[in-house]
Structure formats: C-alpha cells, structure tokens
Amino acid sequence: MCELLGMSANVPTDICFSFSGLLKRGGETGPHKDGWGITFYEGKGCRSFKDPQPSSRSRIAQLVKNYPIKSKVVISHIRQANRGGVSLENTHPFTRQLWGQNWTYAHNGQLTDHEKLPLGRTLPIGETDSEYAFCWIIEQLYQTYNEAPKDMLLVFKEIASYAHKLRQLGVFNMLLTNGEYMMCYCTNNLHWITRCAPFGQAQLIDADMVVDFQKETTHKDVVTLIATRPLTSNEQWNKMHSGEFCVFHLGKRIL
Amino acid sequence: MCELLGMSANVPTDICFSFSGLLKRGGETGPHKDGWGITFYEGKGCRSFKDPQPSSRSRIAQLVKNYPIKSKVVISHIRQANRGGVSLENTHPFTRQLWGQNWTYAHNGQLTDHEKLPLGRTLPIGETDSEYAFCWIIEQLYQTYNEAPKDMLLVFKEIASYAHKLRQLGVFNMLLTNGEYMMCYCTNNLHWITRCAPFGQAQLIDADMVVDFQKETTHKDVVTLIATRPLTSNEQWNKMHSGEFCVFHLGKRIL
Numbered sequence: 001m002c003e004l005l006g007m008s009a010n011v012p013t014d015i016c017f018s019f020s021g022l023l024k025r026g027g028e029t030g031p032h033k034d035g036w037g038i039t040f041y042e043g044k045g046c047r048s049f050k051d052p053q054p055s056s057r058s059r060i061a062q063l064v065k066n067y068p069i070k071s072k073v074v075i076s077h078i079r080q081a082n083r084g085g086v087s088l089e090n091t092h093p094f095t096r097q098l099w100g101q102n103w104t105y106a107h108n109g110q111l112t113d114h115e116k117l118p119l120g121r122t123l124p125i126g127e128t129d130s131e132y133a134f135c136w137i138i139e140q141l142y143q144t145y146n147e148a149p150k151d152m153l154l155v156f157k158e159i160a161s162y163a164h165k166l167r168q169l170g171v172f173n174m175l176l177t178n179g180e181y182m183m184c185y186c187t188n189n190l191h192w193i194t195r196c197a198p199f200g201q202a203q204l205i206d207a208d209m210v211v212d213f214q215k216e217t218t219h220k221d222v223v224t225l226i227a228t229r230p231l232t233s234n235e236q237w238n239k240m241h242s243g244e245f246c247v248f249h250l251g252k253r254i255l
Numbered sequence: 256m257c258e259l260l261g262m263s264a265n266v267p268t269d270i271c272f273s274f275s276g277l278l279k280r281g282g283e284t285g286p287h288k289d290g291w292g293i294t295f296y297e298g299k300g301c302r303s304f305k306d307p308q309p310s311s312r313s314r315i316a317q318l319v320k321n322y323p324i325k326s327k328v329v330i331s332h333i334r335q336a337n338r339g340g341v342s343l344e345n346t347h348p349f350t351r352q353l354w355g356q357n358w359t360y361a362h363n364g365q366l367t368d369h370e371k372l373p374l375g376r377t378l379p380i381g382e383t384d385s386e387y388a389f390c391w392i393i394e395q396l397y398q399t400y401n402e403a404p405k406d407m408l409l410v411f412k413e414i415a416s417y418a419h420k421l422r423q424l425g426v427f428n429m430l431l432t433n434g435e436y437m438m439c440y441c442t443n444n445l446h447w448i449t450r451c452a453p454f455g456q457a458q459l460i461d462a463d464m465v466v467d468f469q470k471e472t473t474h475k476d477v478v479t480l481i482a483t484r485p486l487t488s489n490e491q492w493n494k495m496h497s498g499e500f501c502v503f504h505l506g507k508r509i510l
Contacts, residue, residue, distance in 0.1 A: 042307075042342070042343040042344075043342055043343060043344055044342075044344040044380050044381065045305075045342060045343025045344030045345075045346065045380065045381065046343070047303070047304075047305050047343060048302070048303070049302075049304075050300075050302050052297075059318075059322055060318070060322070063314075063315070063318050067314055067315070087297070087298055087299075087300060088297040088298060088300025088301070088302060089298055089299040089300030089357075090300070091300065096352060097351060097377065097378060097380060099378065100378035100379060100380055101380065102344075102380055121376065121397065122352065123352060123354065123355035124355060125299050125300065125352060125355055125356065125357055126299065126300065142376065
C-alpha cells in the first residue's frame, strides 16, 4: 500500500505543512519506504521531485519540505512497493501529455489482470500496475476525445467509468489532474477536507506540528486536501465511499 | 540564445563540476537569466529539476550543484527567452514518452515558420519554437517507426534528417536522448570533449574551480560532455560543424 496526498486551491498555496506529515509516513511513522514523489503545477507547466529513497531520509524531500513552492494543484505519493522494483521509473506521480496539457496521476492499491487492458501509443516506462492503468486511461481518453471537449466535466465522468472498471481488477484509489481540475477516486481509503474562512488551527497526526491557518491565509482562500488517511487530528475529514469520485476546481468540489 | 550541456558516460558520474560552470552563465557570467533545467536519467526513469528563475540565484539549482546525483546521461539548459514567456512550461529540457522510453530534448537557437510543420497527438504544452520542433520530431519518429527498431542507429540517422530540415528554419542546436544514446546536432555552436584515462586536471572558465579527474575516476571511465561553448580553459574541445551530428553511447562516439 502507498499513501496519496493531493491539493486543489484557488490561490497558490504551499503544501509544506501537509507534506511534512506525509514524509514521516515514508519510513518513520509508516512503512512506505520505497520512494516518494511530488508534482507541483505552475500554470500549464509542472515540476516533479522524486526519489526512490525513503522520504524520511531523502535530501530532496528535505528541500521540498523547507522550500515553499506555491501551487494551486499538487499531487504527492509515498510508496510501499508491491508491483515493480524500487526504482525511479516506478516512482509516482506519473505525467503524460494529452491535448497539450500535462496530466499527472498517482495510485494507491494493487491490480490484477490489468495487462489485458489494451494500450496504444501511451506506453508505460516502468513495470508498475499503476502506470499501466494510467496509460490505459490516457489512451481511452484520446480515443474518446481527439481534442479537449469544452465541457471538462464530461471528461471526468468518462474517467470515472474507467475507474469503475479498474476497481473490478483490485484496489484502485487514484488522484488525477490536468493542472486545473483535481479528480479523486476511492476504492477503500481516501479522505478529503476543504478549508476556508473562518480558518482555525490544525495539529498534524504524524509530527509534533501545529499550524494556525488564520495567520497563513486570507478570508478568500479555499484549499482542499485529499489524503489516504487524515493528516490532522483535530479536523473533520470526509471519508469517501467505495466507487465514489470527486472533482475539485480552485479548491471547491464541483462534482 | 541559450546554453546547452549534455553528458554521456559509461559509469554513473556526477556533473556537479560542469553544472557549476554552466550555472554561472545563468545571470552572472552570461545573460541566460530566464530559467534553467536539468534532467538526469537513472535506468529507464529520469528526473528533471527546473526553475524559471535565473540559475545563479535559484535555490533548487544550489541543491543540484551540491547534491551529486550520479547518472550516465544528463541534459541541461539555461535559457535566454526569445520565443515564449518566462514560465515553467517554456523551460527546457522537455520530455515525452515514445516506445515506452523517456525522450528528453533541449534546443538552442531560434526558428521561424515552424508552425507549418504538422503535429499529431504529440502537442506542445508551452509556447516555444523549441518544444514545437521537439513534438514534430517525436511525431515524425512515431509515424516512421510504430515501435523501437532493433537498430537504434537508424533512428538517429532519421532524426538527423529532421534536424537538417529544422536548420533550414533558423538556428537549430540540439541535444536529444532516450536515456541510453545521446545525440547532438549543430547549426552554429556546439562543442564536445571525451575524457578517458589518463585523466588530468581541468580548470573551469566561468568559476574559480579546478578538478583533478584522476582522483575522481577509475581508468575504465569514459565521459563525454557536450556544451554550447567549452566549459574548461585547459582542454581541447571539438568544435562541431554546421549540419554535423554526433551520437554517443556510454561516453563513446558511435556515429
């Protein structure tokens, strides 16, 4: 199993606080020692930091933790390998170009018989079931829409139908974004929370850290976090149901 | 104009020394203040560090300079924007998946009328002529070979024919790799050097730094560097001719 972390916000927001909690689970408070990755969007561009080393010991993870890269959309993942060795090419998140957009994805769970799903030009580079499923999604999307449809909600409903299929092959918890919309899909373990005014204090579960969001934000800010398990102990996270999906835009749930 | 830096080696090698020299040109000894990027391969995976900030002031660049990520194949670029604004999506190197491989590319120069080249599914995300040309190359390659041919030299000869076409549209100096082979193509400004035993000392042009490669290497190491302008003052760099291309594999020139 792995852990996912995603963010959707209406203003560029730093994810240092939540990422600090996640990092601890990478070999310290959790068993996810087989690498970690994080992708930040800035406009249409995105940048990923990845390491096959445990996040709790990674120097690059320390940089990311201490360097407040502000972004409206972030996907992060820490890995406990089951399918595919511990290597850079097997480290999430994965990114592919579709319709002139960067699509980024991370998966928690395990699939069987996914090799029977047909792929086209979008091929996996590593050996994980996760990347295979992502390539299938991107290929299916391209076969359905040669270019981005005006109504992007159609796209996410379409992706939900693919996700339902993947759930029949095992456990499929997913974060997926095109840099503007953030979609999450739950099989058995995914939680989200939307923070907006009036902001309060939050206490991390995995580290002795408290943040007072009132000091860090303006009253217009809307920030949603999605995580495998709640990251804070004193807030009410929404637990997703099996087969449920959400789409967030600028921090707000729109589907 | 921009500056390119590439490496091909037969053992994982750190590029800190050469990268230190290049960084100085990013806003200090050179005018290339509009961002920088570097891509390291590790097996089939690769990781990129990028920043639209000047490399001489970028904290991420400092990390890369001080953190010896060892790799057999590296491509780096510092940018002086001409086509496309200063943004992450316009920052080289660019990476796309082809045949289940990560292909990475950086360009120095400027093109006109490149928009007339037909694109397919491989679309640019930013606005640069450079990324456009890269997408065209990848698309042409896929149209020519649906899967990777056994003889990869055929592929690079094919790419050279595309590069000749691009050279007719302006200045096209290029580095391109699939993580195993490193190709460079020259219009007007590209140099390379192969270092092997007996190793000597090298003095950087852009910084007061000397390295004694004999202390850093074994007698079996072969390391080739490719750069827009020579990075060291006391070594003999090979100046490429207009229309010339090279392909390196494990540090050795093979084409």
